[in-house]
Amino acid sequence: MRRILENLFRVQELDSAIRDLEERLAGVPADLAAIDSGVEAADRELSRIREKRQAQEKSRRALEQQVEDAGQAVKKHQRQVYEVKTNKEYTAMLHEIEGGKRRVSELEERILAMMEEAEGLAEAERLAALAAEEVRREAEAKRCRLQSRSGEIESKLAGATAGRQAVLDELPPDILAVYRRISRGRNGLAVVPMVGGACGGCFANLPTKLTVEVHGMEELITCEACGRILVWKPEGGPAPAGEDGPEN
Numbered sequence: 001m002r003r004i005l006e007n008l009f010r011v012q013e014l015d016s017a018i019r020d021l022e023e024r025l026a027g028v029p030a031d032l033a034a035i036d037s038g039v040e041a042a043d044r045e046l047s048r049i050r051e052k053r054q055a056q057e058k059s060r061r062a063l064e065q066q067v068e069d070a071g072q073a074v075k076k077h078q079r080q081v082y083e084v085k086t087n088k089e090y091t092a093m094l095h096e097i098e099g100g101k102r103r104v105s106e107l108e109e110r111i112l113a114m115m116e117e118a119e120g121l122a123e124a125e126r127l128a129a130l131a132a133e134e135v136r137r138e139a140e141a142k143r144c145r146l147q148s149r150s151g152e153i154e155s156k157l158a159g160a161t162a163g164r165q166a167v168l169d170e171l172p173p174d175i176l177a178v179y180r181r182i183s184r185g186r187n188g189l190a191v192v193p194m195v196g197g198a199c200g201g202c203f204a205n206l207p208t209k210l211t212v213e214v215h216g217m218e219e220l221i222t223c224e225a226c227g228r229i230l231v232w233k234p235e236g237g238p239a240p241a242g243e244d245g246p247e248n
């Protein structure tokens with residue numbers, strides 16, 4: 001019986017390790033998606049600034065065209081001023097010319113302000129491009145690390161699965177059926193060590209008689225509170241194989 005109980009505990013360790021490894025593998029797609037969305041966010045920010053700068057450049061060119069048109073109109077009126085017949089027409093023409101000149105200088109001021117703003121936008125675009133590049137580089141490194149980590153997890157998983165099968169092959173089917181039933185009902189934890197006279201699963205104190213029996217390892221003893229199979233493990237025993245501690 002001792003051999004069976006030890007094997008049961010070993011199956012439990014491997015089942016827990018396999019479950020842990022599977023959970024970690026299941027998290028990989030989400031980690032990859034988070035990396036991708038980081039890259040997308042940086043690209044979006046770059047596009048946003050670039051589009052803003054391009055739109056600003058477009059409206060500046062439109063203003064430059066307006067300056068050109070207004071300047072041409074002033075020149076035209078300056079030529080026509082010599083052809084007017086009356087004082088009234090002359091005054092009106094001068095008024096037109098003055099108005100045109102004012103408009104040109106107002107537009108030129110706006111263009112100057114926009115040119116300064118354009119410098120700021122160009123700098124922002126340059127910084128956003130650098131940031132996006134940096135995010136992309138980091139993402140590539142993260143993907144590599146993630147890939148090699150999931151490779152490690154997969155190979156540990158294969159090792160643990162093979163190890164479990166070897167132990168399962170040694171267990172009597174009726175004992176295995178009991179293990180599976182308890183495992184289903186107890187969230188995957190069916191075999192626990194006795195810890196200081198208490199159940200290592202639910203921490204209920206065990207009657208002394210039961211602790212003696214568990215210690216003997218000659219019978220399949222279950223916890224009266226949670227129904228888990230109790231085994232005796234000397235403290236400071238060998239670390240469970242197949243798992244070498246948490247990663248990261």
Ligand SMILES: [Zn+2]
Pocket residue numbers: 199200201202203204223224225226227228
């Ligand atoms: Zn218990």
